[in-house]
Amino acid sequence: MDIRYSTHPDHAKTFTTEDIRKHYLIEELFVPGETKLVYTMEERAIVGGITPIEESLSLKGNDQMKAEYFLERREVGIFNVGGAGSITVDGETYAMENKDCLYIGLGKRELLFSSESAASPAKFYLYSAPAHKEYPTQHVAFKDIEGDRLGALETANDRVIRRMIHKEGIQSCQVVMGMTQLSTGSVWNSMPTHTHDRRSEVYLYIDLDENARMFHMMGEPTQTRHIVMKNEEAVISPPWSIHCGAATSNYTFIWAMAGDNKTYNDMDQVTMDELR
Numbered sequence: 001m002d003i004r005y006s007t008h009p010d011h012a013k014t015f016t017t018e019d020i021r022k023h024y025l026i027e028e029l030f031v032p033g034e035t036k037l038v039y040t041m042e043e044r045a046i047v048g049g050i051t052p053i054e055e056s057l058s059l060k061g062n063d064q065m066k067a068e069y070f071l072e073r074r075e076v077g078i079f080n081v082g083g084a085g086s087i088t089v090d091g092e093t094y095a096m097e098n099k100d101c102l103y104i105g106l107g108k109r110e111l112l113f114s115s116e117s118a119a120s121p122a123k124f125y126l127y128s129a130p131a132h133k134e135y136p137t138q139h140v141a142f143k144d145i146e147g148d149r150l151g152a153l154e155t156a157n158d159r160v161i162r163r164m165i166h167k168e169g170i171q172s173c174q175v176v177m178g179m180t181q182l183s184t185g186s187v188w189n190s191m192p193t194h195t196h197d198r199r200s201e202v203y204l205y206i207d208l209d210e211n212a213r214m215f216h217m218m219g220e221p222t223q224t225r226h227i228v229m230k231n232e233e234a235v236i237s238p239p240w241s242i243h244c245g246a247a248t249s250n251y252t253f254i255w256a257m258a259g260d261n262k263t264y265n266d267m268d269q270v271t272m273d274e275l276r
């Protein structure tokens with residue numbers, strides 16, 4: 001499991017392109033037949049990708065976590081960003097179509113991930129955070145969530161946001177998770193931008209063509225930097241950092257947060273005048 005330390009904004013200001021990528025960018029999450037995990041000290045979240053091919057893969061505790069099983073002291077939100085598959089939680093199986101979401105609460109022991117077809121494997125994206133009490137395991141199908149329309153084509157940010165794990169949706173201790181889809185011709189997400197000192201966030205960009213690129217913005221509002229990202233890469237946003245971006249085409253992204261509260265609208269909006 002790769003470990004990422006928290007960074008101070010004064011330090012982040014001095015980062016080269018390589019430093020920024022090393023600290024915040026998460027590449028190669030979906031490796032066929034493997035489970036990839038990154039532990040970030042931001043909220044002690046674990047970000048991961050599980051890509052089963054012929055064999056099922058299980059998500060287990062490890063030495064770095066000092067946990068007998070993965071959810072001994074944690075909860076997890078999972079989206080399938082690949083072909084059809086399933087997740088078995090202590091013997092109960094949940095079918096996971098593309099973009100379906102599953103929340104699994106504290107204390108569940110056996111987590112098994114499978115693909116329906118090795119030719120088009122499921123790709124399970126996970127975001128896990130420490131938990132203090134058990135909430136029920138819940139599945140939500142992408143097709144059952146209508147979502148809310150945000151932005152406009154005129155400002156190149158027409159998009160639909162679907163909140164899955166949040167205050168009024170699937171209950172959790174601290175994980176808040178959802179998916180935003182940009183319409184054809186729209187490229188900007190989360191603009192006007194924001195920070196939220198009470199929570200840190202991770203974005204996973206998906207549905208980008210091989211040659212498309214995302215220019216993800218981060219940093220303090222007056223010290224912005226960018227990271228050039230490809231399809232199926234994730235980026236860690238510390239609580240003091242803006243997080244928004246524009247790509248060379250439309251795309252989808254999964255946002256995941258944890259921290260002091262689960263109030264989606266608790267954001268510190270940044271005005272255009274503040275940005276540097």
Ligand SMILES: O=C(O)C(=O)C[C@H](O)C(=O)CO
Pocket residue numbers: 150159161179180189190191196201243255257267
């Ligand atoms: O399109 C958007 O705007 C978003 O999806 C914003 C994220 O949900 C976010 O950053 C929440 O804090």
Ligand SMILES: [Zn+2]
Pocket residue numbers: 194195196201243
């Ligand atoms: Zn945010």
